Amino acid sequence: MYGAYSAVRSGTAEWQGASGIADVDSGRPTTPQMEHRIGSITKTFTAVGVLQQVRKGHIELDAPIGRYLPELVPGERGRTITVRMLLNHTSGIGDHAGAIFATADSIEGNRFHQFDPRELARLGLKAEPLGKPGQAHHYSNTNFVLAGLLLQKVTGKSPEAYITEHVIRxxxxxxxxxxxxxxxxxxxSKMYEAAYGGFNPPRDFSVYNLSWAGTAGSLVSTMADLNRFYRALLGGELLAPAQLRQMKTTVPTEDRTLRYGLGLFRLQLPCGEFWGHNGLVLGAETWSMSSADGRRQMSLGFNLTRHQKLDGNGHPETGPIDVAMGAHIGQALCGKSDSRLPGLTDPNPPHSPLVAPQERPLPAPRR
Structure with a gap:
């Protein structure tokens, strides 16, 4: 692992630390306060924005999305997919990322491309459905692109401007x-993608237009800010009690240790229940988890992604880096360095909270 940075909280005690390098060429060290692409943790911010509008009566959670975005989601889908299904990933809508990153060349080719969110929504809706509406949890970035467009429709502002003003600030x-x-x-830090050995040496993707992720995954933050955010959210500072209860109403996923609410997951560990999200974009992975009372928190970012080796079946193998990360998380959340905690060391289990489920394996890059 090139570099990592983390912020941990236990009651009123706080710790921040960093290890390794932020730039392999210069040897510049990492620092605890580094800003970092947080990927799909953005989804929690977007969900908070939508739920604030639910509180105001501008959005109904169980209303069909076609009521608000009929031009984007017409017909049967528009009538059967609800706002709630977007936020808990039970809509069955496919993921636009599969179309955008369909070839090896597209990874580099989209580095500076500016995507329109409506274009992303149409690509996801055109993709093969992942399931029937309301049937089961199927993670898709397109759900939260549509959630951002919904926010824009009811507020009259860009979703980024609304979330900045009413959630971040x-x-x-x-x-x-x-x-x-x-x-x-x-x-x-610079952000390096190894693509399971496809990029050798790993390639720097710290300069990259994240418009392809938009309100599903483009935010930048620090580890201390993430702890503050989840503490404010779970402490009732951002949502009224009724909307926070809705956000924490979960559905099962393929991972028995993980249930998914509205832009928020619940992770069950031997030492208790934790809430948060994770994120993975090219070169940057992040985990952020908090106890329900906000007294025990851990956020961790690192700058080398898909670092594992692949086995004979093309599946990532658990290695020393995964074990070390599991030990850190176990120490931070449970007070003991137990890398055997469920879900903390497997580099690619179904819907693991610690490996972003939205990210399909990258197409093999050209050397």
């Missing part, structure tokens, strides 16, 4: 933002 976050270009503006 309301939570008191000072280093969390939607980037306006492919470049990050604050102190940050």
């Amino acid at each position: 309301k939570a008191g976050l000072r280093h969390t933002y939607f980037p306006r270009s492919a470049y990050l503006t604050g102190p940050h």
Whole structure:
């Protein structure tokens, strides 16, 4: 692992630390305050924005999405898929990422491409459905692109502007933002993608236009900001009690240790129940988890992704890096360095909370 940074909280005690390097060429070290692409943790922020509008009566959770976005989701789908199904990934809508990153060349080719969210929504809706509406949990980034377009429809603002004003600022976050270009503006690490050995050496993707992820995965934050965000959310600072209860109403996933609410997952560990999300984009992976009372928290970011080796069947193998990360998380959340905690070391289990389920294996890059 090139570099990692983490923020941990236990009651009123806080710790921040970093290890390794932020730039393999210069040897520049990582620091605990580095800004980092947090990927799908963005989904929690987007869900909070939608639920704030539910509180105001502008959105109904169990209303069909076709009521709000008839031009994008017409016909039977528009009548049967509800807002709630988007937020808990039971809509069955396919993932637009599969179309965008269908070839090896597209990974590099989309580095500076600006995607329109409506284009993304249409690609996801055109993709092979993952299931029937309401039938089961099937993770798809397109659900949260549509959630962002829903926010825009009812507020009259871009979803990024609304979330910045009513979620990020309301939570008191000072280093969390939607980037306006492919470049990050604050102190940050370079972000390296190994593609399970397909990029050798790993390639730097710290400069990348995340418009393909939008309100599903483009936010930048720090580990301390993430702890503050989930503490504010679970403490009732961002949502009224009724909407927070809805957010924490979960459905089962393929991973028995994980249940998914509305842009929020619940992870059951031997030492208790934790809430949060994870994220994975090219070169940057993040985990953020918090006890329900906000007294025990852990956020961890690292700058080398898909670092594992593949076995004979093409599946990632657990290695020393995974074990070390499991030990860190076990120490942070449960007070003991137990890398055998469920879900903490398997690099690619179905819907593991610690390996972003939205990310399909990358197509083999050309060397």
